[in-house]
Amino acid sequence: MxxxxxxxxxxxxxxxxxxxxxxxxxxxxxxxxxxxxxxxxxxxxxxxxxxxxxxxxxxxxxxxxxxxxxxxxxxxxxxxxxxxxxxxxxxxxxxxxxxxxxxxxxxxxxxxxxxxxxxxxxxxxxxxxxxxxxxxxxxxxxxxxxxxxxxxxxxxxxxxxxxxxxxxxxxxxxxxxxxxxxxxxxxxxxxxxxxxxxxxxxxxxxxxxxxxxxxxxxxxxxxxxxxxxxxVHVDADILRYCVDLAAATRADRTVEVGASPRGSQALMLVARSLAVMDGRDYVTPDDVKRVAVPALAHRLTLTPAAWAAGTDAARIVAGIVDMVPGPPVVARGGTVHSGTGS
CATH class of the missing domain: 3.40.50.300 (P-loop containing nucleotide triphosphate hydrolases)
Structure with missing residues (x-):
């Protein structure tokens, strides 16, 4: 690694x-x-x-x-x-x-x-x-x-x-x-x-x-x-989803410094482990969503105004997860297993 x-x-x-x-x-x-x-x-x-x-x-x-x-x-x-x-x-x-x-x-x-x-x-x-x-x-x-x-x-x-x-x-x-x-x-x-x-x-x-x-x-x-x-295989759409979530933290107006590529990699790595723990050799958008707050919230630096207002980084990440659309759930071989991830 x-x-x-x-x-x-x-x-x-x-x-x-x-x-x-x-x-x-x-x-x-x-x-x-x-x-x-x-x-x-x-x-x-x-x-x-x-x-x-x-x-x-x-x-x-x-x-x-x-x-x-x-x-x-x-x-x-x-x-x-x-x-x-x-x-x-x-x-x-x-x-x-x-x-x-x-x-x-x-x-x-x-x-x-x-x-x-x-x-x-x-x-x-x-x-x-x-x-x-x-x-x-x-x-x-x-x-x-x-x-x-x-x-x-x-x-x-x-x-x-x-x-x-x-x-x-x-x-x-x-x-x-x-x-x-x-x-x-x-x-x-x-x-x-x-x-x-x-x-x-x-x-x-x-x-x-x-x-x-x-x-x-x-x-x-x-x-x-x-x-x-x-x-474990990670589909390209899942990689893009991880990048989209991390990038959205950098664009949020309450965030001074968003998650770096280390944050998007953390999403991918922990989601991949969760997939294996569930007995799957592919990662789903729901795996990524489960780890979004634990993997990203502590990497955000809020603006002084947001910090003074008591804004919570975890709630910001949760809102971003709700806002950013996810890809279809695709297993190795290209089989679609469910609808969109958002």
Missing amino acids: TDDNIAGIPQAAPASITSIAETSAAVLAAVESVVIGQGEPLRIAMASILAGGHVLFEDVPGLGKTLAARSLASAMGLPFRRLQCTPDLLPADITGSYVYAPTSGDFVFRPGPVFTGLLLADELNRTAPKTQSALLEAMAEAQVTVEGTSFALPAPFHVIATANPIEYEGTYALPEAQLDRFLVRLSVGYPNRTEEERVLANRLARRQEVATVAAVTDAEGLLAMQAGVER
Whole structure:
């Protein structure tokens, strides 16, 4: 993969569409046994990981964002490290640093928590911009550079970060350049009454605070799934639809800076993963629509007037999806499966 959003992934024998769909369903079922009421966000997060990208969960505290990230890592069989972001966190606390080894008399590199399969950067907006930027190279190139020496990260490597949007004291807003590195930004939302009752009942049933999830696959299996996704056909009409949606954000009068080509690529990549998770080898306009807000909203910079008026970027993207006409649903071979996508 060539886009900066995507971690470098070594070659692996591709899994079949059926295998990817079945394994993805099993992973989500395992996660949803302990994470209640997050079906769609979890599905898009899983699709983003299959696409090789990184995920930002932004919502109020206490909704299970950390549990969701830990459970996804466990179900996918990935090594997992949790980084609690605080104002005094230093870049070396993420990347690692050289330390003196008295036995050899040399300085040796001690890897930081970024050297893992899935890194949870909890409350990322609580750490200073200099430390936030320490993740940029890792997210873009699957490596870190310390004192002029580059160290490759394990593959696969993914970041799931959380951010709290309601507190401002002691927080540092993520700059647009860093937000753009996340393939999607997701909001969990409050569970309904039935789901919240299930959360309480599950806690009583397991008789302990920590919820555990058994591994469904492993790192090698995830690499095979990612390789299989790369073989999925995307029709030219779908590509044009992704470009049309991204271009429409640049033309909106409330948007100062619209989504870049990285945004249209994010639409295509996550929509493609969703198609495979549904057992299809082709992408439909509805796949693209499902990921439009998570893939595009965080890439928009609103005009000062729109920001002051409390305009929401997600609503802008949703309006654009309603406005921009979609193509027919076309599978590989040119077979039309339904009408227009809008």
